[in-house]
Amino acid sequence: MTAKKQLRVTLVRSLSGRVAAHRACVAGLGLRRMHHSVVVADTPENRGMINKVSYMLAVEEA
Incomplete structure (x- = not known):
């Protein structure tokens, strides 16, 4: 059985003043x-x- 690959994602820049679609991507993650x-x-x-x-x-990679 193979292990699923996983990624650790960290938000390092602020969401202030970003495009709504970019904010939605961050929320989706x-x-x-x-x-x-x-x-x-x-x-x-x-x-x-x-x-x-x-x-x-x-x-x-996690």
């Missing part, structure tokens, strides 16, 4: 505030959201 980290599955959907707001995130 489950991030709530600055320096909050979540572990998400490495799926194409999550990768798309991460790529869209990559300038606000720090990403590492």
